[in-house]
Amino acid sequence: MAGTTTQCVYCGSDVSCHDPVFVEEAADGERVSVGGFCNYACLSAYIEDEELTTGASCEWSPT
Template sequence: MSTTVSTPDADERCAHCGSRIFEHDPICVRDCGEGCGSPAYFCNYACLAVHVDENDLTAGDACEWSPGE
């Protein structure tokens, strides 16, 4: 599997709040499971965190760790 890195357009909008990402501290996220899909851009970590929480993206994932396993 290979990944292509590219710079988003200057007026790319945040996937959560719609702000222009380059007016803040942008973050690019890509779900690289099967199919990898397009990257999503967030203007900052707060918008990314809210997006993760609202969509329950940590449920059943590596964020649930049991030291006995």
């Protein structure tokens, strides 16, 4: 794909200039692309900024 760039979801940089990480999620049983990130640092910052881990824990009961 000459001339095609993919921008980082977090910072907007061209991911082909970095060591990119691509993320997919399941929606209605189908894989859907979330997008690409320059590296794990941008992915980590995106997760933190979007508060994607809030409320995302296993249920646990001491009993």
